[in-house]
Amino acid sequence: MTSETHTVETQSIDRVVLRFAGDSGDGMQLTGDRFTESSAIFGNDLATFPNYPAEIRAPAGTLAGVSAFQVHIADHDILTPGDSPNVLIAMNPAALKANIGDVESGGVLIVNSDAFDERSLTKAGYGTNPLVDGSLDGYIVYEVPMTSMTIEAAKDTGAKPRDAERSKNFFALGLVSWMYSRPENDTLEWIANRYKGKDTVIASNVKAFKAGHAFGETAEIFSNSFVIKPAHLEPGEYTNITGNQAAAWGVVAAGYLSGLQVFLGSYPITPASDILHELSKLRHHGVKTFQAEDEIAGIGAALGAAYGGALGVTTTSGPGMDLKSETIGLAVSLELPLLIIDVQRAGPSTGLPTKAEQSDLLMALHGRHGESPVPIIAAMTPGHCFEATIEAVRIAITYRTPVILLTDGYLANSSEPWKLPDIGKFKLIEVNFATEPNHENPDGTKNYWPYKRDADTLAREWAIPGTPGMEHRIGGLEKADGSGAVSYEAKNHGLMVELRAKKIDAIANSIPLQEVDDKDGNAKTLVIGWGSTYGAIAAGVRRVRAGGNSVAHCHLTHMNPLPSNLEEIINKYQKVLVPEMNTGQLSSVLRAKFLVDAKSLTKVEGIPFKAAEIEQAILSCIKEES
Amino acid sequence: MTSETHTVETQSIDRVVLRFAGDSGDGMQLTGDRFTESSAIFGNDLATFPNYPAEIRAPAGTLAGVSAFQVHIADHDILTPGDSPNVLIAMNPAALKANIGDVESGGVLIVNSDAFDERSLTKAGYGTNPLVDGSLDGYIVYEVPMTSMTIEAAKDTGAKPRDAERSKNFFALGLVSWMYSRPENDTLEWIANRYKGKDTVIASNVKAFKAGHAFGETAEIFSNSFVIKPAHLEPGEYTNITGNQAAAWGVVAAGYLSGLQVFLGSYPITPASDILHELSKLRHHGVKTFQAEDEIAGIGAALGAAYGGALGVTTTSGPGMDLKSETIGLAVSLELPLLIIDVQRAGPSTGLPTKAEQSDLLMALHGRHGESPVPIIAAMTPGHCFEATIEAVRIAITYRTPVILLTDGYLANSSEPWKLPDIGKFKLIEVNFATEPNHENPDGTKNYWPYKRDADTLAREWAIPGTPGMEHRIGGLEKADGSGAVSYEAKNHGLMVELRAKKIDAIANSIPLQEVDDKDGNAKTLVIGWGSTYGAIAAGVRRVRAGGNSVAHCHLTHMNPLPSNLEEIINKYQKVLVPEMNTGQLSSVLRAKFLVDAKSLTKVEGIPFKAAEIEQAILSCIKEES
Amino acid sequence: MTKLDQSSSSGANGSVPVTTKKDWTSDQEVRWCPGCGDYSILTAVQMLLPELNVKRENTVFVSGIGCSARFPYYMNTYGVHSIHGRAPAFATGLSATRPDLDVWVITGDGDALSIGGNHLIHCLRRNINVTILLFNNQIYGLTKGQYSPTSELGKVTKSTPFGSVVSPFNPVSLALGAEASFVARTHDMDRKHMMETFRRAHDHKGASFVEIYQNCNVFNDGAFSQILAKDARGDNLIPLVHGQEITFGENKGVYMTSSGSLVIAKKGSAPHGSNLLVHDEHHMDPSLAFALSRLANGPYSPTPIGVFRDVERPEFGSELANQVVDAKESRGKGSLEKLLHSGVTWKVD
Amino acid sequence: MTKLDQSSSSGANGSVPVTTKKDWTSDQEVRWCPGCGDYSILTAVQMLLPELNVKRENTVFVSGIGCSARFPYYMNTYGVHSIHGRAPAFATGLSATRPDLDVWVITGDGDALSIGGNHLIHCLRRNINVTILLFNNQIYGLTKGQYSPTSELGKVTKSTPFGSVVSPFNPVSLALGAEASFVARTHDMDRKHMMETFRRAHDHKGASFVEIYQNCNVFNDGAFSQILAKDARGDNLIPLVHGQEITFGENKGVYMTSSGSLVIAKKGSAPHGSNLLVHDEHHMDPSLAFALSRLANGPYSPTPIGVFRDVERPEFGSELANQVVDAKESRGKGSLEKLLHSGVTWKVD
Ligand SMILES: Cc1ncc(C[n+]2csc(CCOP(=O)(O)OP(=O)(O)O)c2C)c(N)n1
Ligand SMILES: Cc1ncc(C[n+]2csc(CCOP(=O)(O)OP(=O)(O)O)c2C)c(N)n1
Ligand code: SF4
Ligand code: SF4
Numbered sequence A, B: 001m002t003s004e005t006h007t008v009e010t011q012s013i014d015r016v017v018l019r020f021a022g023d024s025g026d027g028m029q030l031t032g033d034r035f036t037e038s039s040a041i042f043g044n045d046l047a048t049f050p051n052y053p054a055e056i057r058a059p060a061g062t063l064a065g066v067s068a069f070q071v072h073i074a075d076h077d078i079l080t081p082g083d084s085p086n087v088l089i090a091m092n093p094a095a096l097k098a099n100i101g102d103v104e105s106g107g108v109l110i111v112n113s114d115a116f117d118e119r120s121l122t123k124a125g126y127g128t129n130p131l132v133d134g135s136l137d138g139y140i141v142y143e144v145p146m147t148s149m150t151i152e153a154a155k156d157t158g159a160k161p162r163d164a165e166r167s168k169n170f171f172a173l174g175l176v177s178w179m180y181s182r183p184e185n186d187t188l189e190w191i192a193n194r195y196k197g198k199d200t201v202i203a204s205n206v207k208a209f210k211a212g213h214a215f216g217e218t219a220e221i222f223s224n225s226f227v228i229k230p231a232h233l234e235p236g237e238y239t240n241i242t243g244n245q246a247a248a249w250g251v252v253a254a255g256y257l258s259g260l261q262v263f264l265g266s267y268p269i270t271p272a273s274d275i276l277h278e279l280s281k282l283r284h285h286g287v288k289t290f291q292a293e294d295e296i297a298g299i300g301a302a303l304g305a306a307y308g309g310a311l312g313v314t315t316t317s318g319p320g321m322d323l324k325s326e327t328i329g330l331a332v333s334l335e336l337p338l339l340i341i342d343v344q345r346a347g348p349s350t351g352l353p354t355k356a357e358q359s360d361l362l363m364a365l366h367g368r369h370g371e372s373p374v375p376i377i378a379a380m381t382p383g384h385c386f387e388a389t390i391e392a393v394r395i396a397i398t399y400r401t402p403v404i405l406l407t408d409g410y411l412a413n414s415s416e417p418w419k420l421p422d423i424g425k426f427k428l429i430e431v432n433f434a435t436e437p438n439h440e441n442p443d444g445t446k447n448y449w450p451y452k453r454d455a456d457t458l459a460r461e462w463a464i465p466g467t468p469g470m471e472h473r474i475g476g477l478e479k480a481d482g483s484g485a486v487s488y489e490a491k492n493h494g495l496m497v498e499l500r501a502k503k504i505d506a507i508a509n510s511i512p513l514q515e516v517d518d519k520d521g522n523a524k525t526l527v528i529g530w531g532s533t534y535g536a537i538a539a540g541v542r543r544v545r546a547g548g549n550s551v552a553h554c555h556l557t558h559m560n561p562l563p564s565n566l567e568e569i570i571n572k573y574q575k576v577l578v579p580e581m582n583t584g585q586l587s588s589v590l591r592a593k594f595l596v597d598a599k600s601l602t603k604v605e606g607i608p609f610k611a612a613e614i615e616q617a618i619l620s621c622i623k624e625e626s
Numbered sequence C, D: 001m002t003k004l005d006q007s008s009s010s011g012a013n014g015s016v017p018v019t020t021k022k023d024w025t026s027d028q029e030v031r032w033c034p035g036c037g038d039y040s041i042l043t044a045v046q047m048l049l050p051e052l053n054v055k056r057e058n059t060v061f062v063s064g065i066g067c068s069a070r071f072p073y074y075m076n077t078y079g080v081h082s083i084h085g086r087a088p089a090f091a092t093g094l095s096a097t098r099p100d101l102d103v104w105v106i107t108g109d110g111d112a113l114s115i116g117g118n119h120l121i122h123c124l125r126r127n128i129n130v131t132i133l134l135f136n137n138q139i140y141g142l143t144k145g146q147y148s149p150t151s152e153l154g155k156v157t158k159s160t161p162f163g164s165v166v167s168p169f170n171p172v173s174l175a176l177g178a179e180a181s182f183v184a185r186t187h188d189m190d191r192k193h194m195m196e197t198f199r200r201a202h203d204h205k206g207a208s209f210v211e212i213y214q215n216c217n218v219f220n221d222g223a224f225s226q227i228l229a230k231d232a233r234g235d236n237l238i239p240l241v242h243g244q245e246i247t248f249g250e251n252k253g254v255y256m257t258s259s260g261s262l263v264i265a266k267k268g269s270a271p272h273g274s275n276l277l278v279h280d281e282h283h284m285d286p287s288l289a290f291a292l293s294r295l296a297n298g299p300y301s302p303t304p305i306g307v308f309r310d311v312e313r314p315e316f317g318s319e320l321a322n323q324v325v326d327a328k329e330s331r332g333k334g335s336l337e338k339l340l341h342s343g344v345t346w347k348v349d
């Protein structure tokens, strides 16, 4: 490497989609995270999509072991992590092979050429070396000997070559930081902080990072570096947040807003565990967390805490939801507030634990024996997990009911710049514990009837242990309306089933009317989505409009009950398209409720829709408009 | 009591509905059962409805402790246990109070007058004695001092009065047997058998029974006895059977038909436990039963047995279904045959454990995370539980899939004369274990691919342990199409989700077309029912027709997939009425699938529809026909 | 809107009104079979509570499903009749968030040891501050007579018409194997012994486990008669009293042999080199308590009753509460504002 | 259509071909982290199987979920990777219907002792004929590092950033408390000991339980180093050998004191009146085995390894099979025809 500096042009671009890919052990998630954070601080809008393949560590160098992190950065507001990367950073042949199919044609490949030896090529299943066999002709390929340069750079740090080698992700990060004109200092500080106490590691990471940066600047192979201006985001203070973190914070916020102690009972499961991890760190916020022996105990403890007047929360993913269903039914019967967060993953059974799917909606609606309706909320973006959580808790407490919040593996791990909400804008959540007897007996004495209801909300009056004079017994057997005593009476059961259903339906009165994004009012096709497909659908809609067509978009957050104006909205359109990452679950709900011939667009591949896929589907609908 | 015989007329009637009611400890279920059996042997058609209130023994004499058994006997084929009893036998004031509301006006009340003392009246909540205060004026009341006459009758048997008193149900049985001209000898033999070894008990029961019989004959208070001629049932050999027993026998029969060892893994729960009890008796049929530590272990063991090539079965009710959902998902993924019987009871949560409901249909369809479709069969009558079970097993084995069979608490305990099926008419169930490698590797070697499918059924080739050369590994992670190796590949997942769904849909090709009962072909209203409402709906339909109106009736047994001609049938009618013992579950399925404006008739009171309720609902539909 | 201060332990500090059994009795009619052993347990609890210096409003009974599980309905306190087997889980969350409450768990042999076995052993291991009363009638009562995990080998029931083929659990051994800090056994025929045992269990900090031999006279009558019939008790109940030699009946005692096994012997005729055992509830090593639990393999031969083990170890709820206090001290009390700013933030204007 | 005769135990009777480790190795790439202790356990099993006189087709490995649970994929036998915690339940049904098979259960400390605790203890109690290998790495590996029921008090993990506040299970104590008939412990650093222990476990009729100390070098590296580091083993592993005095290290032994407690002492300096213990695996009373399990409260001080208990008692599958045979004998073999006519029937013509 020469030390003479050649001049490169810095070109201004409006957006770029990068994907870092390497072995599970190569630190790609960390690299991606760090690049994201410095871009966020720089002021770009962004969206990320971490995609690690398996729950286990596969043998180094195999396709099964490839871990990738995609980030989309832009100088304007964007909605998705991007359909196809413009740039792929591939740390070894397997990473190249597993990801090349997604890269835009003519895209940029930055490969760690040191890793393209015979053995690695074979492991990845390459018969010939793609760097020389011409198979990459359609791309702009930069071969960078990252491993050797990293070892070289770190040779004075005292790190053994084997350890030094592990800094090569920082070399890549340095190089890409240079390419996209990211500030260096943030990252250097961050390294110092993160590896505090491990001086050799800090030193070799810093050296590698700087070497990567310098390589971009000096090596004469890069003709351009780029700058992506800060985006014109809404003014405010921002932080970069994942869906799991936002949900955890939402829980804490709901605790503050309601004045209730927060108790999480949970059992680890991918991709929900990080909510447990995050909340476990927050003891200074008064949060109590409990890793239970299983999912049943997790929700059981949360319900016990709720009975005692805490904000009971449980978090899980599909298989854990199955196990919680009996206790959710008990919570329905006890009419106690409880928040259940289901971070959906691809099923059935163990399925694809690290992949996202929206296939638990019908389970959330119907996954319990008997008639046991529960409200369901779905989060749309990583940041929206915060609000959605608070809304779920509001409903749970106000209506004394378990509420299921659906997020998914994509929201859970993806991040976006999130504008810190104005705390003042959140309404307090009124709990209104009952403290006085509410029933007069024929003999004039008074006592507490736990199943007397508020006339508006139909919520029952709720007294918690510790309140003198309010002692009472409740359970999972059917209860007499009002008194709550065990009742086997036929008519009473019918009435209670009806009251429980009405109470949930009545929630529709307290939720916002559904908004429709129908820019020009000319649309005949309505796209209805829910949950994490928001970005892809909105981006698809933008594309359709950019092409001169009209289309309307409605994105649901309240899945049960549905917003009261939804039927009216639907009836305005000729065609209804429902894109979902399942085989058509919301679609079947809409069909049953509104007898609308909703068309499903389904994708059940563990990965999000691309904006282009949505665009295509909308365009075919538009073609069929009469 | 005089011994002189007065003459009473014997009047021939075509049907009668009797209800025996007393304390939980009074043996009403036994009495009813016995009366039923002798009527069955006598040749009447009949239908029964046992209705015991609570899982626990309530204090004697209280409303909560009342147990009742209703039986409908007739000289023609009947469909239900009857809407309102013509005759109520009430052993105490609580039994009277709890049941009087159902008795037809002008009906007959036979009360144990000894039990109408101050204390018992108060316990039952009577301010004044209904036998004297005129409140029973609209009924024909027979006051019979059953307790004292029983004690008197048994005084020579050596039984202590307190013990002798316990025979009073046999007094009642004797009396009613006389009234309806039932043969005496059957019952006397039965007593001798049932209480073998307890001579005093036999003696006092026999004495009480005879005394009751004699009392009817001699006391001058009964002006009539009745005879109900044998019904013209289809020729054949009959037995009286409950739904639980029929399901148990169906399992054993399916074992014989498939040649597989039967293994039941189950955990007791009302009202499903009797299937476990019945199967546990059948070791000489090679049946292995296993009372597991919980429902999860019950189904887990059943699936383990299925993996080993046995016919794996698990039985439960609502709360247990919740717990089994994760393992059902595993069975979907493993594509192994498994029979899950859900004897539905009233929910949510513990609900009303002894009452029936049809509220688990949507859970059966959707009660698991991810996309995990399973076939669902519903039984229509007690006897039909036999056939429905065999059909469920046929599907499970043929398609390598878990199948859910829905019965309910009403079917479980009710009985009907059941014509023993012609064994020859059942087709053998072909298992076709794979024993030879089915895949050729590129190098010419062969091995076994567990997920290669039959082109027609899409069932996978299934090899069981013990088969040399077929060793393979499977699990709940997503599998590569064909080879069954773990696969995290996006498109493959989409394909497997599709294949699993298609396989279940394909079952529709092997099930009979749906039949419609549209007598005159003039009907504009179609009633669609499923499961245990069959009798009530068919009876309601008969009434409507008897009134000169036309109506069609379709009763579903295959709930998923639905019969392939159902849509066509539905489209022929103007109005579709769906009566269900839930809040409209099948109705929502039909609406979503066929966009038909199906109207729900719902009853969620833990008790079956009455024919009259169905009739009314049909008539209002007919009124609205255009 | 009223907010209750959940952190003040009104039970311990506030003055406790004088109560009688009647105050602890709810207005619900008791719905067990006449003659059921559950009645005497109920009475023992209702008679004990006035003596415990606790308030009704701070007392919660949590049960699963079973005949025994109806217990909370009969107590004039707070009560939850939850679902089958899950009472310990429910109680864990309640106890962990409301250290001011007295939480009792009422459970049966099926509820606690069959479906709920895992929650039970984890509750004991974690030393959750609850008092667990296990009504062991060696049968499923509520579902009308199937065998339970404590039913004896060979038991004929509805689900085992040919006799059960599996050995029962010994609940005391299981609890000790699960690290329980308080383990005791009593029976429904001795109100005084029950009351004393329950009192000790209640006063213990952490999870207390009491096995109660309870007769189900409908589905398993006489299950305990070999040791509990009036005239059998002397020779078959081995009372455990802390600090005292373990003796019973006529001159009988429990001896530790030189090879390390426990045997029952008449004084004087004990094996050579063996020592009469002195009971030590507070031994941190549960091995001797375990050995005592193995003296009888079910209620068919001389069986120890009383407190097997009572040791102190960290209790879950307090430890959790301490972490909250410590974290607030070391990191400063949190606020919503602080939470939102706890990551890296940047401003856009 | 081919029907297999499931009752003939081809494993025992048919001639067993000679195999090598390679025959038992599947074609799947092993996907554990480099350095994981799971590798050496896999090797031990693959090396043992050729010695066991069993056939590949009659061997089934059943696992739950966890890193360890991937084990079956690497064995060229039948295998099921089931769901979290449920392998013992699955294996119960398989073993009860297919006595001709060798059923192995592979599980982790989370899988077996957290979510699956109940199935485990019931499987042991019932003495199901399975061989259970518990890979105890004192951590959740697969879900990336949360504490497990065997993690030590105070453990800092992702879910316990302030340290865990609960005591761990001692798996051997728990198994003994659950009536296990075969209980052993071994570790991933000693292939010979593993193979010998697994062989014994395999040969035992009924449920065999083996705890294997297994290092997770990614999330809990060195958890066992205090006793398993090369130079620590001599002083910290107490080998249990049936019929032999329990001694280890330099002249150290396990003594039973006169008050009935076990202590570790140097020969000669043992407490007065105490006896050097002779190990008896076959003692029906599990008390001494239990006491041995309490010598160490985790792998931080001298810890017994080897077989704690090996006794014979009725095994579920055989007992069930016997009932079938007996019933067929006494009531006559059933048929569909007989079944349908088993109630009261009447004819209508
Ligand atoms: C999930 C679930 N499974 C099964 C049942 C049915 N069930 C109720 S109580 C019970 C067992 C009762 O036995 P035990 O715990 O010993 O209580 P007992 O009635 O003897 O007091 C069972 C199996 C249930 N209610 N819920
Ligand atoms: C029902 C369910 N809950 C949670 C999980 C997530 N999960 C998978 S493995 C595991 C724990 C693994 O720990 P352990 O059994 O000790 O195995 P190891 O990975 O350490 O070998 C958990 C919590 C799951 N797969 N299914
Ligand atoms: S069934 Fe047994 S345990 Fe239940 S109430 Fe009756 S006697 Fe008591
Ligand atoms: S995470 Fe731990 S247990 Fe799992 S494979 Fe890696 S080293 Fe082994």
Ligand SMILES: [Mg+2]
Pocket: C066, C108, C109, C110, C135, C136, C137, C138, C139, C140, C141, C148
């Ligand atoms: Mg019991």
Ligand SMILES: [Mg+2]
Pocket: D066, D108, D109, D110, D135, D136, D137, D138, D139, D140, D141, D148
């Ligand atoms: Mg582990």
